[in-house]
Amino acid sequence: MKRFMELVVQFKLVWGLIFTASILLYTVYGLFTGQTTMDFVLIWQFVVITMVLVLIxxxxxxxxxxxxxxxxxxxxxxxLLCYIASFISSNILKWVDISKAESVVIFTGVYTAIYLMMSFSLYAYYKGTGEQLNDKLAAYKQNKKIKGEEK
Known part of the structure; x- marks a missing residue:
């Protein structure tokens, strides 16, 4: 049961990050294209795509x-798997016109840039968090050592 709860928490975290990123990216895209609203159907499409990406x-x-x-x-x-899933989803939802090479190149470039930005930000976050935990562990060991010598 404990392991199941850990998986649920990890799933929620990853799903939340990807879903939030997709909503924010669409919002920025909407600003450039002059869209002021987001359809409810589009939100559910993002939910499904996000679920697929989290499973991958x-x-x-x-x-x-x-x-x-x-x-x-x-x-x-x-x-590669996320690219394929995103590309197929974008094609099904008519977000990318695969008959035009220019659209595919733009999609690939934007996808790669976003993937790299998210990867580097997650790397920085986990590296920073890991270093903080290592510092706390070192302080704990030092404190334990000092208390052990006092006895």
Whole structure:
């Protein structure tokens, strides 16, 4: 039960990050195109696409599959699978005209830029958080050592 709750919390975190990012990106896109509202159907489309992307994330970075694969290969596989899922979704929803090479190139460029920005921001966040935890652990060990010498 504990493991299930950990997975639920991780799922909520990743889903929330991706969904929020997609809403914010669409809002910026809407500003450039002059849109002032967002359809309710569009929000549900984002929910479904986000669920697919989160499932891909857990398949690649989860603790059950591809555990021995190096991180750089996981990132490459994740990038490609998310690209394919996003491209297919965008085509189904008529967001990208795949008959025009220019549209595909723009989609690929924008997708790659967003993927890189999100990857670097998550890397910085986890690196900063990890360093904070390491500092706290070092302080705890030092404090424990000092208390052990006093006794």
């Amino acid at each position: 994330h857990f398949l690649i970075f989860g603790e059950y599959i591809l555990t021995s694969l190096k991180t750089k290969y996981k990132i490459l596989i994740h990038y």
